[in-house]
Amino acid sequence: MHVPDGFLDAPTSVATAGFAALGVGLALRGARRELDERTAPMAGLVAAFIFAMQMLNFPVPPSTSGHLLGGALAAVLVGPWTGVLCLSVVLLVQSLMFADGGVTALGTNITLMGVIGVGVGWLVFRGLQRLLPSTPAMVAPAAALGGLLSVPVAAVAFTGLYAVGGEAAVDLSTLLAAMAAWHTLIGIGEAAITALTVASIMTVRPDLVYGARAVLESRELEIRTPADADADTDGSVA
Amino acid sequence: MGAAHGHRLYFHAHSPLHRLPGHCKVLALVTFVLCVVATPSRAYWAFGLHALALVGVLVVSRVPAPFIVKRMVVETPFVVFALLLPFMSTGPRTDVLGLSVSEAGLHAGLTLLCKGTLGVAASLLLAATTEPRDILAGLERLRLPAQLVQIMAFMIRYLDVAGAEMGRMKIARESRGFQAKGLRSWPVVARSGGALFIRSYERGERVHLAMLSRGYAGTMPSLGEVAATRVQWLTAIMLPAVALSISLAAWGVAA
Structure with a gap:
């Protein structure tokens, strides 16, 4: 999924770098609202977590494998702005220290996986939260759909960039269909891992899930007195 | 912590390339790769010259070639894409080894392969000759x-910690008879992922508190402003300058 050098021509690479810089700049401002002065250590640790999670591979049918991109997962866990920062730093480290994704394609990669991946994941998640009942049990399914859609949307955006700055005369509708179909399969894996991970965190530390804050706050404290408990059990107290 | 010093891609040596300040090298890498990307397609001789220039730098760096070559597997997915391009592309067909492929696609695939490989090799050379803290200081x-x-510094510092944590959970799972097979293993692995997130987040909170107790007020001390001398800049600029002239020459020939 990491775009290498030479995939897109130089002007397109420079343009996406500008877009990515804008997105990261906005995220730097927004993250201060989500994490205040804790931003650096927290986002750094979450970036290390995303990096470790990306090493989990899952099989995609014709005997290949995909790995988690983590855009929707990061957005739901730590908020969209911090999520964009985490993903961008992960991509920066991967390109400079692991040669994974080209240096000139860094802007493209941040645009696709950082800005679009996290953005789509978050918007779908928030949209679903409005539609679905506001209960903690609905957080994981909403995150799953965010993950499911974020991958093919990023792939379609890549096809769009390829149409503008691609080097080969590929039949665009074929490429679009292939990319969308292939990445929908990867999206299903992404959705499953995202949902299962979010669900497991919701059972242990729901307070850490940024996307669940509104749901948790809307819960009302219910105080049960012994009299109520007696009434519940029909007065048959042993 | 048992984490190794430096990172896996760093190759310890004393060469002019190792001694160059990080910002010179990062800038040189980006300009070099931009020049490679801007080289017109089908100018295979130009890519050959770019590769030759890079091999020259490799010799100066004293990094053994197998060290770089072995790590180039990272580009495998794109080799697959580049090999598929001739079959996916449109336009006039031509015969290669008895297969009918698109001529434009064939050249696009080969060009992509050249540019991608040069980019990966150059990035690996940066990683092999620059320690993470020098890259950070350079940035x-x-x-x-x-x-x-700062975020990047924290990420790099705790990368091995998170990786090791995941490794321990893997050992714990497997010593209880777990095998990563099929769909049924996913919830188990994802639960480990959830545990990893909680541990990472809580570690982040502890790190932040430890920093506060040592007087952290939102800014970190500078990583060391290493100024580059004129000679160092001239050394660093050599590779991009060569690449630029190759690229310009290729455009001249193509025009």
Whole structure:
């Protein structure tokens, strides 16, 4: 999924770098609202977590494998702005220290996986939260759909960039269909891992899930007195 | 912590390339790769010259070639894409080894392969000759927002910790008879992922408190402003300058 050098021509690479810089700049401002002065250590640790999670591979049918991109997962866990920062730093480290994704394609990669991946994941998640009942049990399914859609949307955006700055005369509708179909399969894996991970965190530390804050706050404290408990059990107290 | 010093891609040596300040090398890498990307397609001789220039730098760096070559597997997915391009593309067909492929696609695939390989090799050379803290200091010097440099510093510092944590959970799972097979293993692996997130987040909170107790007020001390001398800049600029002239020559020939 990491775009290498030479995939897109130089002007397109420079343009996406500008877009990515804008997105990261906005995220730097927004993250201060989500994490205040804790931003650096927290986002750094979450970036290390995303990096470790990306090493989990899952099989995609014709005997290949995909790995988690983590855009929707990061957005739901730590908020969209911090999520964009985490993903961008992960991509920066991967390109400079692991040669994974080209240096000139860094802007493209941040645009696709950082800005679009996290953005789509978050918007779908928030949209679903409005539609679905506001209960903690609905957080994981909403995150799953965010993950499911974020991958093919990023792939379609890549096809769009390829149409503008691609080097080969590929039949665009074929490429679009292939990319969308292939990445929908990867999206299903992404959705499953995202949902299962979010669900497991919701059972242990729901307070850490940024996307669940509104749901948790809307819960009302219910105080049960012994009299109520007696009434519940029909007065048959042993 | 049992984490190794430096990172897996760093190759310890004393060469002019190792001694160059990080910001010179990062800037040289980006300009070199930009020149390679801007080289017109089908100019295979130009890619050959670019590769030759890179091999020259490799010799100067004293990094053994197998060290770089072995790590180039990272580009495998794109080799697959580049090999598929001739079959996916449109336009006039031509015969290669008895297969009918698109001529434009064939050249696009080969060009992509050249550019991608040069980019990966150059990035690997940077990683092999620059320690993470020098890359960070270089990025700071190149005026990357301080906040971003800090996040990156924390990520790099705790990368091995998170990786090791995951490794321990894997050992714990497997010593209880778990095998990563099929769909049924996913919830188990994802639960480990959830545990990893909680541990990472809580570690982040502890790190932040430890920093506060040592007087952290939102900014970190500078990573060391290493100024580059004129000679160092001239050394660093050599590779991009060669690449630029190759690229310009290729455009001249193509025109």
